[in-house]
Amino acid sequence: MKYNSVFDIIGPVMIGPSSSHTAGAARIGKAARHLLGEEPAWAKIYLYESFAKTYKGHGTDFALAGGLLGFETDDPRMSKALEIAKEKNITIEFIEDTAAADHPNTARLCIGNDHHSIELTGISIGGGKVEITELNGFQLRLSGNHPAILIMHNDRFGAIASVTKILAKNEINIGHMEVNRKDIGKDALMVIEVDQNVDDAIMNELERADHINQIAKIVS
Known part of the structure; x- marks a missing residue:
C-alpha cells in the first residue's frame, strides 16, 4: 500500500502492543459503533486468520471492545475495555472462525441493541489503518480515515x-x-x-x- 508520510509507517499514537492488531482493531470497532449510531448492548465478533490466532496476546480483543465503547486509540482505558464493557452490561463474544479470509487481519462484527443491529466486516491493513469491506451484505471500500x-x-x-x-x-x-x-x-x-x-x-x-x-x- 502507499503511505503518505513517515507517521503512517510508524503508526498512530496508541495503546499497544501492535498498530495493526490493536490500533486497527480499535478503529474497526469504533466504525461499527458509529454505523450503529449508538452504543451496542451486545456484540458477536468473528476473527479470522492472524486475528484469530493472536487476538488475546496482541490486544485485539480489548481494542475491538474499546472501539465499540467509543475510545480513541490512545485512550488510557483501552486495556481495560473488556472490564468496562462488562460493567456496562455489554455482552461481547469472540469467535475464532476457521474460514479463509482475503486478508489475515479480518474481523466481522455483528452488533446491536433493542432498536436495531448491523453486520460489518473490517480489515486492519497496517499502521493503524483500516478498511471496511462489507456492511449488511453490501460490498464496499471505506477507509474509516475520513468523515x-x-x-x-x-x-x-x-x-x-x-x-x-x-x-x-x-x-x-x-x-x-x-x-x-x-x-x-x-x-x-x-x-x-x-x-x-x-x-x-x-x-x-x-x-x-x-x-x-x-x-x-x-x-x-
Missing part, C-alpha cells in the same frame, strides 16, 4: 441526485463516492467520503430526501 456518510436507499431514479444536491447546498465536498445495489429497483447503499464532519441538521435533511431509508455517519 463519511452511509445511506441505505431504494434503487430509484433521483435518489443519488437528492443527496448530492443537499451536500452541495451545504458546501460539503465529496472526496470519494460509490453506490452498490443488490438488484435493480431493490435496496441500495451509497457510501460518500467527505472533507468535513457532517452535522446533525444536515443528516436530518438527508434522511428526509427522496427514496432514503436509513443513514449513518462516521466522524473523523
Whole structure:
C-alpha cells in the first residue's frame, strides 16, 4: 500500500502492543459503533486468520471492545475495555472462525441493541489503518480515515441526485463516492467520503430526501 508520510509507517499514537492488531482493531470497532449510531448492548465478533490466532496476546480483543465503547486509540482505558464493557452490561463474544479470509487481519462484527443491529466486516491493513469491506451484505471500500456518510436507499431514479444536491447546498465536498445495489429497483447503499464532519441538521435533511431509508455517519 502507499503511505503518505513517515507517521503512517510508524503508526498512530496508541495503546499497544501492535498498530495493526490493536490500533486497527480499535478503529474497526469504533466504525461499527458509529454505523450503529449508538452504543451496542451486545456484540458477536468473528476473527479470522492472524486475528484469530493472536487476538488475546496482541490486544485485539480489548481494542475491538474499546472501539465499540467509543475510545480513541490512545485512550488510557483501552486495556481495560473488556472490564468496562462488562460493567456496562455489554455482552461481547469472540469467535475464532476457521474460514479463509482475503486478508489475515479480518474481523466481522455483528452488533446491536433493542432498536436495531448491523453486520460489518473490517480489515486492519497496517499502521493503524483500516478498511471496511462489507456492511449488511453490501460490498464496499471505506477507509474509516475520513468523515463519511452511509445511506441505505431504494434503487430509484433521483435518489443519488437528492443527496448530492443537499451536500452541495451545504458546501460539503465529496472526496470519494460509490453506490452498490443488490438488484435493480431493490435496496441500495451509497457510501460518500467527505472533507468535513457532517452535522446533525444536515443528516436530518438527508434522511428526509427522496427514496432514503436509513443513514449513518462516521466522524473523523
